Amino acid sequence: MAELVYDKTGRLLFTEEMRREYTVLIPQMLPIHFKMLEKVFRMRGYNAVMLNVSWRDIVSEGLKYVHNDTCYPALLVIGQMIHTIKYGGYDPHKVALLITQTGGGCRASNYIYLLRKALARAGYEYIPIISLNVSGMEKNPGFSLDLKFIRQMLYGVIYGDIIMNLANQVRPYEIHEGQTDALIDSWVDRLVKDFEVNKHSFRRAHIREQLNSISDEFAAIPVHRTQKIKVGVVGEIYVKYSPLGNNELEAFLRAEDCEVIVPGLLDFVIFKADNRVVDHYLYGGHRFTKIAGGFIQSMCLDLQQDLIAAISRHSEFRVPCTFMHLKSLVEGYLGYGNKMGEGWLLPGEMLELIDSGVANIVCTQPFGCLPNHVAGKGMIRRIKQNIPHANIVAIDYDPGATRINQENRIKLMLANARMAMKPSAAE
Ligand code: SF4
Numbered sequence: 001m002a003e004l005v006y007d008k009t010g011r012l013l014f015t016e017e018m019r020r021e022y023t024v025l026i027p028q029m030l031p032i033h034f035k036m037l038e039k040v041f042r043m044r045g046y047n048a049v050m051l052n053v054s055w056r057d058i059v060s061e062g063l064k065y066v067h068n069d070t071c072y073p074a075l076l077v078i079g080q081m082i083h084t085i086k087y088g089g090y091d092p093h094k095v096a097l098l099i100t101q102t103g104g105g106c107r108a109s110n111y112i113y114l115l116r117k118a119l120a121r122a123g124y125e126y127i128p129i130i131s132l133n134v135s136g137m138e139k140n141p142g143f144s145l146d147l148k149f150i151r152q153m154l155y156g157v158i159y160g161d162i163i164m165n166l167a168n169q170v171r172p173y174e175i176h177e178g179q180t181d182a183l184i185d186s187w188v189d190r191l192v193k194d195f196e197v198n199k200h201s202f203r204r205a206h207i208r209e210q211l212n213s214i215s216d217e218f219a220a221i222p223v224h225r226t227q228k229i230k231v232g233v234v235g236e237i238y239v240k241y242s243p244l245g246n247n248e249l250e251a252f253l254r255a256e257d258c259e260v261i262v263p264g265l266l267d268f269v270i271f272k273a274d275n276r277v278v279d280h281y282l283y284g285g286h287r288f289t290k291i292a293g294g295f296i297q298s299m300c301l302d303l304q305q306d307l308i309a310a311i312s313r314h315s316e317f318r319v320p321c322t323f324m325h326l327k328s329l330v331e332g333y334l335g336y337g338n339k340m341g342e343g344w345l346l347p348g349e350m351l352e353l354i355d356s357g358v359a360n361i362v363c364t365q366p367f368g369c370l371p372n373h374v375a376g377k378g379m380i381r382r383i384k385q386n387i388p389h390a391n392i393v394a395i396d397y398d399p400g401a402t403r404i405n406q407e408n409r410i411k412l413m414l415a416n417a418r419m420a421m422k423p424s425a426a427e
Contacts, residue, residue: 001021001093002015002021003017005141012125013128013140014096014130014140014142015128015141015142016141017142018096018128019143021094022094022095022128023049024041024046024130025051025081025085025088025098026038026048026051027051027080027081027099028242029242030164030241030265032164032188033156033157033159033160033265034050034160035188035192036156036188036191036192036195037050039196040155040195043152044152051081051084058076058079059399061082061083063399065078065079065082065118065122069368070114071366072239072367072368072369072398073238073369074111075399076245078111078118080244081115082118082124092126096127097119097127097128098129098130099115099129100131100132101135103135103137106341108341130143133145134150134292152195155207155303157269158304159187159210159214160265161265161266162214162215162307162311166214166215166219166311167180168261168262169259169317170218170221170223172228172258172260173225173226174222174223175222175224176222179222183218187217204302204306208306211306211307211310216314219314227421228257228259229257229259229360229418230261230357230358230360231253231258231260231261231358232349232361232362233246233260233262234362234363234364234376235342235366236342236364236366236369236372238366240262241265245364247403247406252410253362256410258414261353263349263352263353264320267323267345267349269296269300271323271343271345273296273297274297274327275293275343276290276293276294278336278339282336300323301322301323301324304322307320308321320352321355321356326345326351327344329351329352330348333351333382334347338375340370342375342376344375346376350379350383350390351383354383359389359390359420360391360413360414360416360417362392363376363377364395365394365396365397366397367396367399367401368398380394391417392413393410393413
């Protein structure tokens with residue numbers, strides 16, 4: 001068994017030996033994206049496993065080890081990890097946990113300490129935790145994040161974004177039920193294989209070709225386009241994307257005969273890099289941080305251009321706007337220094353949806369999330385004042401909130417949306 005090694009502060013380290021012997025458990029947020037990210041981790045030599053979703057047990061497990069006034073995503077992520085260690089069939093002496101640290105002022109930077117506390121309370125203090133961050137926090141001898149690794153993860157994000165985007169635009173109208181989901185699976189398998197066997201898989205020209213092929217194949221699915229209510233989903237990153245966090249919101253909206261639009265993960269990555277650059281102008285600090293942020297930002301902006309170009313090949317698809325356009329829409333609402341949680345990106349996503357003709361929006365808010373209550377819920381009134389046809393509902397997610405209550409509030413928003421549709425289209 002791998003020896004337990006601690007640093008000067010008493011932190012248990014993830015060692016080289018553990019890298020060879022341990023399974024690294026990673027909480028899942030977006031099913032399509034994270035399947036590819038899992039593969040990237042495996043290619044880098046980690047025996048990584050993305051955790052699967054299981055509803056109520058995870059909440060009660062989280063409540064046992066995390067204080068119930070902690071923000072809801074922390075409770076879910078920690079609950080999911082401890083539940084897997086207890087019941088997932090792994091040897092607890094051969095697992096490590098990986099969690100992201102944003103490095104900003106939000107609580108997401110501190111989930112790792114809550115997780116350590118929860119592990120100690122549950123009797124698993126010997127399980128090492130790996131911090132995934134680009135700020136150089138909590139280094140481990142068995143885990144390193146170099147530029148190539150960052151790029152590979154980024155490509156997983158961009159492919160995940162285009163597949164999620166196009167699937168959402170095609171699935172509600174498909175003539176043969178299940179064809180869109182089959183194409184998602186097929187592309188995830190193909191891309192994962194490509195990552196594995198093709199040494200050019202991370203070249204930009206190849207990525208462009210792949211993005212174009214994905215767009216062409218989704219466009220080739222036979223559809224019958226009727227007018228449906230389009231609903232955008234925004235909010236705190238975990239509850240916005242994770243079916244565990246939002247009580248399977250997307251599935252619910254689809255069952256209500258809506259077309260769901262979920263903004264991509266790439267905008268959030270660019271937002272985080274942009275923060276580094278903006279911080280430098282607002283508060284000063286080390287030039288290297290600004291340069292590194294600017295470099296990642298420009299790499300992502302190039303990839304976003306490729307994604308937009310690929311989707312634009314087919315006129316029936318709604319094309320997402322660039323990050324820079326989204327950023328410009330926030331002017332007059334929030335300053336760019338508002339960066340805790342999703343910060344100004346959250347109203348930006350609402351404004352972008354409305355700007356592109358999607359006025360019906362569910363704004364997902366986790367319990368205990370002050371930043372997103374300010375930048376999300378707090379901005380709705382202002383947006384509605386400026387854009388009266390905006391039809392936005394803020395939904396709170398917490399361990400005690402009942403699904404039926406959440407769905408009833410969304411149904412009210414949908415009733416308004418149906419009324420706003422032209423009579424001829426509402427049939
Ligand atoms: S954004 Fe909100 S939910 Fe997420 S870590 Fe920060 S406070 Fe918690």
